[in-house]
Amino acid sequence: MAASLDRQIREAVTQYIAGRLALRQFQEWFASHTWNIDSRAGADDNLRRLANDVDLLLAEFSSGHWTEQELKDKLREHRSGVVIHTSPLLVHTNAGSRPGAVSIERSFNIPAMLKSPEIEVGKSLLVNR
Numbered sequence: 001m002a003a004s005l006d007r008q009i010r011e012a013v014t015q016y017i018a019g020r021l022a023l024r025q026f027q028e029w030f031a032s033h034t035w036n037i038d039s040r041a042g043a044d045d046n047l048r049r050l051a052n053d054v055d056l057l058l059a060e061f062s063s064g065h066w067t068e069q070e071l072k073d074k075l076r077e078h079r080s081g082v083v084i085h086t087s088p089l090l091v092h093t094n095a096g097s098r099p100g101a102v103s104i105e106r107s108f109n110i111p112a113m114l115k116s117p118e119i120e121v122g123k124s125l126l127v128n129r
Contacts, residue, residue, distance in 0.1 A: 006047050014079045017072050027058060054078055
């Protein structure tokens, strides 16, 4: 169910951005398909995050924070793609004589067209400066 609804949401977003769905139609479809998503059995974290992100954008638009074009621009990143959620990353720093550490948790949305066989999930990437 989660994968199917995820695809349906992304498709509806694409249809709206392309002008094949009016804003009102998109809002009604979205509300009816994602109502109470946080407590639904079978809804995984990625589906909940997607639905909540789109819901927040629609709420911000309704409150006058975005123009419709800005809403479409912000929704574009939710059209399709692969979402990669990293584990918390521990970064050690030496600021003066006081070593410190900070935990960083980050999510990345990479469009499907950028998927590459060179990217291996679960591998570490080390960057030296």
